[in-house]
Amino acid sequence: MLGIAGYVRDLEYEEVRVLKALARLMRDGESVDVERIAISARMHTDRVSYALSRLNERGLVHRAGRGYHLIYPGLDVLALRELADRGIIASIGRHIGVGKEADVLEAMDEHGRMLAVKFFRIGRISFRDVARKRTLRDVHSWLLISMESARREFQALRRLRAAGVSVPEAVALARHALVMEYIDGVRLVECSALDDPEHVLEDVLENIRLAHTAGMVSADLSEYNILYDTNGRVWIIDWPQSIDARTHPNARTLLERDLKNILRFFRKRFGVEYDLNKAIVYVSMHPTPQP
Ligand SMILES: Nc1ncnc2c1ncn2[C@@H]1O[C@H](COP(=O)(O)OP(=O)(O)OP(=O)(O)O)[C@@H](O)[C@H]1O
Ligand SMILES: [Mg+2]
Numbered sequence: 001m002l003g004i005a006g007y008v009r010d011l012e013y014e015e016v017r018v019l020k021a022l023a024r025l026m027r028d029g030e031s032v033d034v035e036r037i038a039i040s041a042r043m044h045t046d047r048v049s050y051a052l053s054r055l056n057e058r059g060l061v062h063r064a065g066r067g068y069h070l071i072y073p074g075l076d077v078l079a080l081r082e083l084a085d086r087g088i089i090a091s092i093g094r095h096i097g098v099g100k101e102a103d104v105l106e107a108m109d110e111h112g113r114m115l116a117v118k119f120f121r122i123g124r125i126s127f128r129d130v131a132r133k134r135t136l137r138d139v140h141s142w143l144l145i146s147m148e149s150a151r152r153e154f155q156a157l158r159r160l161r162a163a164g165v166s167v168p169e170a171v172a173l174a175r176h177a178l179v180m181e182y183i184d185g186v187r188l189v190e191c192s193a194l195d196d197p198e199h200v201l202e203d204v205l206e207n208i209r210l211a212h213t214a215g216m217v218s219a220d221l222s223e224y225n226i227l228y229d230t231n232g233r234v235w236i237i238d239w240p241q242s243i244d245a246r247t248h249p250n251a252r253t254l255l256e257r258d259l260k261n262i263l264r265f266f267r268k269r270f271g272v273e274y275d276l277n278k279a280i281v282y283v284s285m286h287p288t289p290q291p
Contacts, residue, residue: 008080017041018051019078022070026140031067069139076119079177088172088179114182120146146176153240154178163214165207166235185229197270203234204262209283215245221258223265
Protein backbone atom coordinates (compact mmCIF):
# COMPACT_ATOMS: atom_id res chain seq x y z
CA MET A 1 0.00 0.00 0.00
CA LEU A 2 2.91 2.32 0.55
CA GLY A 3 3.55 1.40 -3.05
CA ILE A 4 0.54 3.45 -4.04
CA ALA A 5 1.91 6.43 -2.16
CA GLY A 6 5.08 5.97 -4.19
CA TYR A 7 3.13 5.89 -7.46
CA VAL A 8 1.29 9.04 -6.46
CA ARG A 9 4.56 10.83 -5.96
CA ASP A 10 6.09 9.46 -9.15
CA LEU A 11 3.11 10.03 -11.37
CA GLU A 12 4.04 12.32 -14.25
CA TYR A 13 1.84 15.30 -15.06
CA GLU A 14 0.85 13.76 -18.41
CA GLU A 15 0.02 10.45 -16.78
CA VAL A 16 -2.39 12.23 -14.45
CA ARG A 17 -4.00 13.96 -17.42
CA VAL A 18 -4.44 10.66 -19.19
CA LEU A 19 -5.91 8.98 -16.10
CA LYS A 20 -8.34 11.87 -15.65
CA ALA A 21 -9.39 11.69 -19.27
CA LEU A 22 -9.92 7.95 -18.97
CA ALA A 23 -12.08 8.53 -15.89
CA ARG A 24 -14.17 11.10 -17.83
CA LEU A 25 -14.61 8.79 -20.80
CA MET A 26 -15.43 5.55 -19.03
CA ARG A 27 -19.18 6.09 -18.88
CA ASP A 28 -20.24 3.62 -21.54
CA GLY A 29 -18.27 0.61 -20.35
CA GLU A 30 -16.33 0.22 -23.59
CA SER A 31 -12.57 0.37 -23.64
CA VAL A 32 -11.38 3.82 -24.64
CA ASP A 33 -8.99 4.21 -27.55
CA VAL A 34 -5.93 6.39 -27.64
CA GLU A 35 -7.47 8.92 -30.07
CA ARG A 36 -10.41 9.68 -27.81
CA ILE A 37 -8.15 10.07 -24.80
CA ALA A 38 -5.89 12.40 -26.80
CA ILE A 39 -8.81 14.65 -27.69
CA SER A 40 -10.15 14.75 -24.15
CA ALA A 41 -6.72 15.26 -22.55
CA ARG A 42 -5.68 17.76 -25.28
CA MET A 43 -2.48 15.86 -25.85
CA HIS A 44 -0.70 14.41 -28.85
CA THR A 45 -1.53 10.73 -29.45
CA ASP A 46 2.15 9.77 -29.18
CA ARG A 47 2.34 11.29 -25.70
CA VAL A 48 -0.91 9.57 -24.74
CA SER A 49 0.39 6.20 -25.98
CA TYR A 50 3.58 6.66 -24.02
CA ALA A 51 1.74 7.61 -20.82
CA LEU A 52 -0.67 4.69 -21.24
CA SER A 53 2.13 2.18 -21.69
CA ARG A 54 3.74 3.41 -18.46
CA LEU A 55 0.44 3.32 -16.61
CA ASN A 56 -0.20 -0.17 -17.97
CA GLU A 57 3.22 -1.40 -16.79
CA ARG A 58 2.35 -0.32 -13.28
CA GLY A 59 -1.07 -1.97 -13.37
CA LEU A 60 -3.03 1.30 -13.18
CA VAL A 61 -4.92 0.79 -16.44
CA HIS A 62 -5.82 -2.36 -18.31
CA ARG A 63 -5.17 -2.79 -21.99
CA ALA A 64 -7.82 -4.55 -24.06
CA GLY A 65 -7.20 -4.72 -27.79
CA ARG A 66 -6.64 -1.19 -29.06
CA GLY A 67 -8.22 0.45 -26.07
CA TYR A 68 -7.78 0.88 -22.35
CA HIS A 69 -9.88 0.48 -19.24
CA LEU A 70 -9.48 2.32 -15.99
CA ILE A 71 -9.24 -0.16 -13.10
CA TYR A 72 -9.32 0.27 -9.32
CA PRO A 73 -5.57 0.83 -8.79
CA GLY A 74 -5.70 3.71 -11.30
CA LEU A 75 -8.74 5.21 -9.63
CA ASP A 76 -7.00 4.86 -6.22
CA VAL A 77 -4.00 6.76 -7.48
CA LEU A 78 -6.16 9.52 -8.95
CA ALA A 79 -8.13 9.90 -5.73
CA LEU A 80 -4.97 9.91 -3.58
CA ARG A 81 -3.32 12.43 -5.85
CA GLU A 82 -6.36 14.71 -5.63
CA LEU A 83 -6.49 14.39 -1.84
CA ALA A 84 -2.80 15.21 -1.61
CA ASP A 85 -3.16 18.20 -3.99
CA ARG A 86 -6.11 19.53 -1.98
CA GLY A 87 -4.02 19.34 1.20
CA ILE A 88 -6.34 16.80 2.81
CA ILE A 89 -3.77 14.06 3.36
CA ALA A 90 0.00 14.22 3.60
CA SER A 91 0.78 10.52 4.00
CA ILE A 92 -0.75 7.08 3.85
CA GLY A 93 -0.15 4.36 6.42
CA ARG A 94 -1.33 0.92 7.44
CA HIS A 95 -4.18 -1.05 6.00
CA ILE A 96 -6.72 -1.08 8.84
CA GLY A 97 -9.71 -2.75 7.33
CA VAL A 98 -10.46 -5.03 4.44
CA GLY A 99 -14.14 -5.60 3.90
CA LYS A 100 -16.13 -7.15 1.10
CA GLU A 101 -16.69 -3.80 -0.44
CA ALA A 102 -13.97 -1.50 0.82
CA ASP A 103 -10.34 -1.16 1.87
CA VAL A 104 -9.68 1.22 4.73
CA LEU A 105 -6.26 2.80 5.20
CA GLU A 106 -4.73 5.01 7.84
CA ALA A 107 -3.63 8.43 6.68
CA MET A 108 -2.32 11.62 8.20
CA ASP A 109 -2.74 15.27 7.35
CA GLU A 110 0.07 17.81 7.44
CA HIS A 111 -0.70 18.70 11.07
CA GLY A 112 -0.33 15.09 12.17
CA ARG A 113 -4.05 14.44 12.53
CA MET A 114 -4.86 10.76 11.98
CA LEU A 115 -7.48 10.01 9.35
CA ALA A 116 -9.09 6.93 7.84
CA VAL A 117 -9.52 6.66 4.07
CA LYS A 118 -12.17 4.24 2.85
CA PHE A 119 -11.75 3.13 -0.77
CA PHE A 120 -14.89 1.53 -2.12
CA ARG A 121 -14.27 -1.65 -4.12
CA ILE A 122 -17.69 -2.75 -5.23
CA GLY A 123 -17.57 -5.68 -7.61
CA ARG A 124 -13.84 -6.04 -7.02
CA ILE A 125 -12.50 -8.59 -9.47
CA SER A 126 -9.25 -10.45 -9.56
CA PHE A 127 -6.72 -10.32 -12.32
CA ARG A 128 -7.71 -13.84 -13.22
CA ASP A 129 -11.22 -12.61 -13.91
CA VAL A 130 -9.85 -9.77 -16.00
CA ALA A 131 -7.77 -12.26 -17.95
CA ARG A 132 -10.90 -14.29 -18.59
CA LYS A 133 -12.55 -11.06 -19.71
CA ARG A 134 -15.55 -12.18 -17.72
CA THR A 135 -16.52 -8.79 -16.45
CA LEU A 136 -14.17 -6.40 -18.14
CA ARG A 137 -17.08 -4.53 -19.65
CA ASP A 138 -18.62 -4.23 -16.20
CA VAL A 139 -15.52 -2.86 -14.54
CA HIS A 140 -16.39 0.72 -15.42
CA SER A 141 -19.87 0.49 -14.05
CA TRP A 142 -18.49 -0.95 -10.80
CA LEU A 143 -16.14 2.02 -10.55
CA LEU A 144 -19.09 4.36 -11.00
CA ILE A 145 -21.11 2.48 -8.38
CA SER A 146 -18.19 2.73 -5.95
CA MET A 147 -18.00 6.48 -6.51
CA GLU A 148 -21.74 6.76 -5.89
CA SER A 149 -21.44 4.70 -2.69
CA ALA A 150 -18.63 6.90 -1.38
CA ARG A 151 -20.78 9.95 -2.05
CA ARG A 152 -23.77 8.40 -0.29
CA GLU A 153 -21.76 7.49 2.78
CA PHE A 154 -20.15 10.95 2.86
CA GLN A 155 -23.57 12.61 2.84
CA ALA A 156 -24.96 10.17 5.40
CA LEU A 157 -22.07 10.85 7.79
CA ARG A 158 -22.61 14.61 7.46
CA ARG A 159 -26.32 14.32 8.25
CA LEU A 160 -25.77 11.91 11.12
CA ARG A 161 -23.07 14.02 12.65
CA ALA A 162 -25.33 17.08 12.50
CA ALA A 163 -27.99 15.02 14.28
CA GLY A 164 -25.58 14.20 17.11
CA VAL A 165 -25.02 10.55 16.18
CA SER A 166 -21.63 9.17 17.16
CA VAL A 167 -20.12 8.69 13.70
CA PRO A 168 -16.67 9.62 12.41
CA GLU A 169 -16.52 13.14 11.02
CA ALA A 170 -16.57 13.08 7.19
CA VAL A 171 -13.55 15.12 6.14
CA ALA A 172 -13.46 14.86 2.34
CA LEU A 173 -14.58 12.93 -0.70
CA ALA A 174 -12.54 12.18 -3.82
CA ARG A 175 -14.02 9.86 -6.44
CA HIS A 176 -14.49 6.48 -4.67
CA ALA A 177 -12.48 7.51 -1.58
CA LEU A 178 -14.02 8.82 1.61
CA VAL A 179 -11.75 10.50 4.15
CA MET A 180 -12.95 10.52 7.72
CA GLU A 181 -11.85 10.99 11.27
CA TYR A 182 -9.76 8.08 12.56
CA ILE A 183 -11.28 6.25 15.49
CA ASP A 184 -8.76 4.66 17.82
CA GLY A 185 -10.69 1.60 18.87
CA VAL A 186 -11.73 -1.94 18.07
CA ARG A 187 -14.85 -3.43 16.59
CA LEU A 188 -17.37 -4.61 19.18
CA VAL A 189 -17.01 -8.13 17.79
CA GLU A 190 -13.42 -8.10 19.08
CA CYS A 191 -14.44 -7.18 22.65
CA SER A 192 -14.58 -10.34 24.74
CA ALA A 193 -15.50 -8.43 27.89
CA LEU A 194 -16.84 -4.96 28.70
CA ASP A 195 -16.91 -3.22 32.08
CA ASP A 196 -20.53 -2.23 31.73
CA PRO A 197 -22.16 -3.95 28.75
CA GLU A 198 -25.68 -2.68 29.67
CA HIS A 199 -24.43 0.85 29.43
CA VAL A 200 -22.70 0.20 26.08
CA LEU A 201 -25.92 -1.31 24.70
CA GLU A 202 -27.89 1.74 25.86
CA ASP A 203 -25.32 3.92 24.16
CA VAL A 204 -25.79 2.02 20.89
CA LEU A 205 -29.59 2.24 21.17
CA GLU A 206 -29.42 5.96 21.85
CA ASN A 207 -27.39 6.41 18.65
CA ILE A 208 -29.87 4.35 16.65
CA ARG A 209 -32.62 6.54 18.10
CA LEU A 210 -30.85 9.76 17.15
CA ALA A 211 -30.28 8.47 13.60
CA HIS A 212 -33.92 7.41 13.35
CA THR A 213 -35.06 10.81 14.58
CA ALA A 214 -32.98 12.32 11.76
CA GLY A 215 -34.79 9.98 9.34
CA MET A 216 -32.05 7.39 8.87
CA VAL A 217 -31.67 3.65 9.37
CA SER A 218 -28.24 2.03 8.89
CA ALA A 219 -29.63 -1.21 7.45
CA ASP A 220 -26.23 -2.87 7.98
CA LEU A 221 -25.83 -2.61 11.73
CA SER A 222 -24.00 -5.34 13.61
CA GLU A 223 -21.08 -5.86 16.01
CA TYR A 224 -18.82 -5.53 12.94
CA ASN A 225 -19.89 -1.96 12.24
CA ILE A 226 -19.58 -0.53 15.74
CA LEU A 227 -16.23 0.65 17.03
CA TYR A 228 -15.49 0.84 20.75
CA ASP A 229 -12.79 3.39 21.47
CA THR A 230 -10.16 3.67 24.17
CA ASN A 231 -12.43 6.04 26.16
CA GLY A 232 -15.30 3.57 26.20
CA ARG A 233 -17.31 5.44 23.58
CA VAL A 234 -19.14 3.70 20.75
CA TRP A 235 -19.00 4.83 17.12
CA ILE A 236 -21.30 3.57 14.40
CA ILE A 237 -19.59 3.16 11.03
CA ASP A 238 -20.35 1.88 7.52
CA TRP A 239 -23.35 3.88 6.27
CA PRO A 240 -23.35 3.73 2.42
CA GLN A 241 -26.45 1.56 2.36
CA SER A 242 -28.40 3.58 4.91
CA ILE A 243 -32.02 4.22 4.03
CA ASP A 244 -34.65 6.85 4.63
CA ALA A 245 -36.63 5.92 7.73
CA ARG A 246 -39.73 7.75 6.49
CA THR A 247 -39.99 6.82 2.83
CA HIS A 248 -38.23 3.48 2.32
CA PRO A 249 -40.85 0.71 1.98
CA ASN A 250 -38.86 -1.69 4.20
CA ALA A 251 -37.69 0.87 6.73
CA ARG A 252 -39.46 -0.82 9.62
CA THR A 253 -38.15 -4.30 8.76
CA LEU A 254 -34.60 -3.03 8.29
CA LEU A 255 -34.70 -1.11 11.57
CA GLU A 256 -35.89 -4.27 13.31
CA ARG A 257 -33.15 -6.31 11.70
CA ASP A 258 -30.52 -3.82 12.89
CA LEU A 259 -31.94 -4.00 16.42
CA LYS A 260 -32.16 -7.80 16.38
CA ASN A 261 -28.49 -8.07 15.35
CA ILE A 262 -27.41 -5.85 18.22
CA LEU A 263 -29.63 -7.41 20.86
CA ARG A 264 -28.60 -10.92 19.82
CA PHE A 265 -24.93 -10.00 20.06
CA PHE A 266 -25.29 -8.45 23.54
CA ARG A 267 -27.31 -11.43 24.74
CA LYS A 268 -24.91 -14.07 23.44
CA ARG A 269 -21.64 -12.31 24.19
CA PHE A 270 -22.42 -10.50 27.46
CA GLY A 271 -25.62 -12.10 28.71
CA VAL A 272 -27.51 -8.80 28.52
CA GLU A 273 -31.26 -9.26 27.98
CA TYR A 274 -33.16 -6.43 26.30
CA ASP A 275 -36.62 -6.84 24.84
CA LEU A 276 -36.90 -6.22 21.09
CA ASN A 277 -40.26 -4.43 21.35
CA LYS A 278 -38.93 -2.20 24.10
CA ALA A 279 -35.97 -1.35 21.84
CA ILE A 280 -38.28 -0.57 18.89
CA VAL A 281 -40.41 1.73 21.03
CA TYR A 282 -37.30 3.40 22.44
CA VAL A 283 -35.62 4.13 19.11
CA SER A 284 -38.89 5.29 17.53
CA MET A 285 -39.47 7.79 20.30
CA HIS A 286 -38.80 11.23 18.86
CA PRO A 287 -38.84 14.00 21.40
CA THR A 288 -40.91 16.95 20.18
CA PRO A 289 -38.64 19.79 19.12
CA GLN A 290 -38.50 22.71 21.50
CA PRO A 291 -40.06 25.91 20.15
N1 LIG B 1 -13.14 5.95 10.82
C1 LIG B 1 -12.49 4.81 11.08
N2 LIG B 1 -11.52 4.77 12.00
C2 LIG B 1 -10.85 3.62 12.27
N3 LIG B 1 -11.10 2.44 11.65
C3 LIG B 1 -12.06 2.41 10.72
C4 LIG B 1 -12.81 3.58 10.37
N4 LIG B 1 -13.70 3.25 9.41
C5 LIG B 1 -13.51 1.93 9.16
N5 LIG B 1 -12.54 1.42 9.93
C6 LIG B 1 -12.05 0.02 9.93
O1 LIG B 1 -12.21 -0.53 8.62
C7 LIG B 1 -13.12 -1.62 8.63
C8 LIG B 1 -14.00 -1.61 7.39
O2 LIG B 1 -14.77 -0.41 7.36
P1 LIG B 1 -16.31 -0.42 6.97
O3 LIG B 1 -17.07 -1.28 7.91
O4 LIG B 1 -16.76 1.00 6.88
O5 LIG B 1 -16.31 -1.01 5.51
P2 LIG B 1 -16.60 -2.52 5.00
O6 LIG B 1 -16.95 -3.39 6.15
O7 LIG B 1 -15.47 -2.88 4.14
O8 LIG B 1 -17.80 -2.36 4.11
P3 LIG B 1 -18.82 -3.55 3.86
O9 LIG B 1 -19.49 -3.80 5.19
O10 LIG B 1 -19.69 -2.97 2.82
O11 LIG B 1 -18.00 -4.73 3.43
C9 LIG B 1 -13.88 -1.47 9.93
O12 LIG B 1 -14.33 -2.70 10.42
C10 LIG B 1 -12.87 -0.84 10.86
O13 LIG B 1 -12.04 -1.84 11.43
MG1 LIG C 1 -18.27 -2.97 7.72
